[in-house]
Amino acid sequence: NSKVIQTPRYLVKGQGQKAKMRCIPEKGHPVVFWYQQNKNNEFKFLINFQNQEVLQQIDMTEKRFSAECPSNSPCSLEIQSSEAGDSALYLCASSLQGGAETLYFGSGTRLTVL
């Protein structure tokens, strides 16, 4: 069972609506990644954090998403105005050391934009 907790498991939104998903990383893991997996199984890195600070993010994330990892609260990823192309599985992963070697994925939030 995954130690990275993601909620909700499923999310359905209309175009133009906000879509917010949350992630509780594994205890003691300071680095958090968000990935998008589309219907073609293609993975796209979105953003990563170390503690509360953004390490890297892609252009799409910076322009259309709002993401944060506040201390003592779940991390969150929010699409400000959902588009049909945002329909995908959003995966949160946490890492002890930041690299990929200790990366654990949550169960994901499956977003459907109608």
Next chain:
Amino acid sequence: QQQVRQSPQSLTVWEGETAILNCSYEDSTFDYFPWYHQFPGESPALLIAIRPVSNKKEDGRFTIFFNKREKKFSLHIADSQPGDSATYFCAASTGGLSGKLTFGEGTQVTVIS
């Protein structure tokens, strides 16, 4: 652009056979090469991984073969079982805090009995 190429897209093997999945990469700075499997409706789970200091890594029925010169690596699933049916992804990463994964396109493996 960093890329990881994976083949075949799908693979069907009989129970007991060895399934072979292949990946190649371009970026020489990649230094960590994991394989994940993903069952329908679930998230990817780490199966086995290798670093370039080795050219082979075994874990039970799963073996990675790594060829640094050719920038290729493969996953061999020996004695395939129906429960191995899943989508398998290779990936690559550089070191450090920004060690984000670059995934291959995936191989859907079906093991028939």
